[in-house]
Amino acid sequence: MTQVHCTRAQTAVLQLLRQQREPISAQALYTLIKQQQRIGLATVYRALDALKRMGRVQHRVTLTGETLYNAVEQDRHYMTCLDCGQSFPLNTCPLKGLASSLQHSSSFTIYYHTLEFFGLCEPCSVQGG
Ligand SMILES: [Zn+2]
Ligand SMILES: [Zn+2]
Structure with a gap:
């Protein structure tokens, strides 16, 4: 860098x-x-x-x-509820290995990545039935 x-x-x-x-x-x-x-x-x-x-x-x-x-450096990913809009952080980054192998195999300089999951949180999925 x-x-x-x-x-x-x-x-x-x-x-x-x-x-x-x-x-x-x-x-x-x-x-x-x-x-x-x-x-x-x-x-x-x-x-x-x-x-x-x-x-x-x-x-x-x-x-x-x-x-x-x-x-x-605070790489955080979330599961976001489409109903109430709340975001729940994941405690790991599932892309760490992929990011570093891409960095080694291509000449592209990777600064960061994004990843987010969308769906329904537990209270919302109970309410919605
Ligand atoms: Zn919700
Ligand atoms: Zn990540």
Whole structure:
């Protein structure tokens, strides 16, 4: 990975994302980062975008269309209920082996991957009958 110098905003965004236990929205990130430094929402978005292209940050779009960001090293996958919209994290990454074998066998530089399962959670599947 090429070492690119991060701006102050990018460093702050990345640090905050690494501290989160769950992926968060740009808006929520902005609220947190504002407590540390004077920054505009547009700067937060620009920093997130730049970090994404550097392979440091990835995002996931929820069923309601909200974009959530997390640091790439926090590789998390979810089972999402189509009825109530709740997401349940998997405790492992089933793609780790595939990702590293792809990385070895092709010249494509892989930064991150996404995987999500959709269906019904237990309470919703009981209700729906
Ligand atoms: Zn549900
Ligand atoms: Zn994974």
